[in-house]
Amino acid sequence: MIPALDPKTVAVGQELPPLVKGPITREDLKAYAAASGDPNPMHTDDEFARAAGYPGVFAHGMLSMGYLGELLVQAAGVGAVRRFKTRFAKLTWPGDVITCRGRVTRVADQGAERLVECEIWTENQAGERKLVGSATLALRQA
Amino acid sequence: MPSKAMIGRVLSTGSATVQAEHVAAFARALGDANPLYVDPEAARRGPFGTIVAPPTYPIAFMTQALAGGADVFLELGLDFMTLVHGEQEFEYARPVKAGETLTLTGRIADVYEKQGSNGVLDFAVLETEAVDEAGQPVFFSRNTLISRRT
Numbered sequence: 001m002i003p004a005l006d007p008k009t010v011a012v013g014q015e016l017p018p019l020v021k022g023p024i025t026r027e028d029l030k031a032y033a034a035a036s037g038d039p040n041p042m043h044t045d046d047e048f049a050r051a052a053g054y055p056g057v058f059a060h061g062m063l064s065m066g067y068l069g070e071l072l073v074q075a076a077g078v079g080a081v082r083r084f085k086t087r088f089a090k091l092t093w094p095g096d097v098i099t100c101r102g103r104v105t106r107v108a109d110q111g112a113e114r115l116v117e118c119e120i121w122t123e124n125q126a127g128e129r130k131l132v133g134s135a136t137l138a139l140r141q142a
Numbered sequence: 143m144p145s146k147a148m149i150g151r152v153l154s155t156g157s158a159t160v161q162a163e164h165v166a167a168f169a170r171a172l173g174d175a176n177p178l179y180v181d182p183e184a185a186r187r188g189p190f191g192t193i194v195a196p197p198t199y200p201i202a203f204m205t206q207a208l209a210g211g212a213d214v215f216l217e218l219g220l221d222f223m224t225l226v227h228g229e230q231e232f233e234y235a236r237p238v239k240a241g242e243t244l245t246l247t248g249r250i251a252d253v254y255e256k257q258g259s260n261g262v263l264d265f266a267v268l269e270t271e272a273v274d275e276a277g278q279p280v281f282f283s284r285n286t287l288i289s290r291r292t
Contacts, residue, residue, distance in 0.1 A: 021173060035167045035168045036171065036201060036202040037205035040222075040225070052223045061226075066174070070172065072197060078178050078190070079237045082233065083231070083234070084231070086231075088227050
């Protein structure tokens with residue numbers, strides 16, 4: 001897989017190629033709960049979620065952060081992610097189609113590497129931002 | 143509710159070996175079938191010589207290596223019914239590799255409260271460091287948990 005960001009041409013304002021995931025299903029949430037070892041029934045048991053005051057189960061924040069991880073690796077390659085931070089601003093629901101997006105905010109050289117700072121976020125089909133964060137990607141200069 | 147006296151306390155330590163199958167199952171649950179995560183042959187020929195983990199895999203590894211995760215929430219005094227993940231940050235020295243044994247140390251980095259529109263919100267910041275067999279850092283995690291006081 002060829003990473004999308006080229007160290008020679010990367011520039012502030014450049015957008016990462018978006019990544020579309022979903023629509024998220026309850027089965028996706030069960031699979032993520034099992035694979036991640038998250039015991040919280042809030043993501044798998046509608047009755048439990050309703051008892052806690054929600055309309056039903058909602059997605060693990062870390063599932064969406066995982067989608068953003070895929071966005072970053074597609075942009076820069078495995079091993080290029082140095083820092084990765086998200087705030088879980090709004091809940092993501094079953095049925096949401098999640099688009100992961102990112103934009104370069106800073107480019108700086110450090111030794112043989114070009115460090116690329118990005119703002120990153122997920123949004124649903126209505127354009128509502130769910131996770132917002134930032135990441136540092138290290139691109140190796142030829 | 144969490145107490146300021148808890149700040150700095152080591153919550154949990156543990157070691158575990160990264161299992162290729164665990165990494166692959168985690169990647170598949172994200173719908174991310176990157177061959178370096180799921181295909182041992184492709185990974186062997188790849189830049190790391192073995193299966194490596196996707197960027198958010200440390201969250202699953204920490205759950206596995208630091209058994210008794212739910213007890214941590216009890217110990218912190220966070221209400222499980224209103225508990226949400228507020229923020230998550232990772233720093234990486236390099237990718238996590240299948241077959242290596244990592245040692246984790248988790249501590250309570252901060253405890254604070256904020257007045258929300260729906261009552262008092264309790265915040266707990268948990269920091270976890272992972273080092274490899276040589277004692278070299280591999281990743282760092284900072285996890286902010288929020289619960290509403292009821």
